[in-house]
Amino acid sequence: MKNLKKRRRIQVIVLIIVSLVLSGALIGYGFKDGINLFRSPSQVLAEPPAPDEVFRIGGLVLDGSLERGVGEEIRFVVTDGGAEVPAVYSGVLPDLFEENQGMIGTGSYVNGVFEATEILAKHDETYMPKEVVDALKEQGVYQGEDEAS
Template identity: 60%
Template sequence: MRGLKKQRRIQILIVAAVALTLSTALIGYALRDGINFFRPPAEIVDNPPPPDEVFRIGGMVEEGSLVRGQGETITFNVTDFAASIPVRYTGVLPDLFGEGEGMVGTGRLIDGTFEATEILARHDETYMPAEVTDALEASGYNAEGYSTEDNGS
């Protein structure tokens, strides 16, 4: 009787371990397309991702780089003031999108150009996404494009 209980417990533990492993694998499989890593332009220049990888890029829209093409296609450069990446987007841009403003885009890097499927911009004049702020600070600049190493002189 005692051996039967011990054998039953071992069977239950094995079934529970298999179920836990299977559910973890299924969750990971379901989330694989939903996880987009953020990369600033300097990191993309240093280590370009493969063309099939979907990721997010963020920074400031470079002054003088915004070109509205035929139809809904827009091209511009996004910068973290350490590097600049060309971006192409087809669609309607957010109202507050413009040159010198912060943005985050989702898409792929194809032949050196970021092909965006989604563009997000600030939702008011004072907000800056934390990822963009961190990337700018890491490159030594603030959201206005001023070097953080300048001491006001």
């Protein structure tokens, strides 16, 4: 009787461990496409990501670089003061997207151009995403308050 209880207890523990490992694997697989790493333009040029890797890039839209093409295609350059990455986006830009303002884009780096699938712009006069502020501070270009809102 004692041996049967011990065996049952071991089976339950093994079943729980297998369930936890399987759950962890499924959660990791589910998040695989949902995690986008942030990179500054300097980091993108220093270690270019693979063309199929989706990531977020942030910085300032370089003054004088915004070009509206045929249809909805927009070309611009993202900079952190230390490096510049050309970018292209097809779609409708946020109303507050403009030159010399902070932005974050999601997309991939293909043949030396960041191909954005989503563009986020600052939402008021004082806000800039923390990642962008950190990247600009790293290059010694940030000229704002000590802390981002």
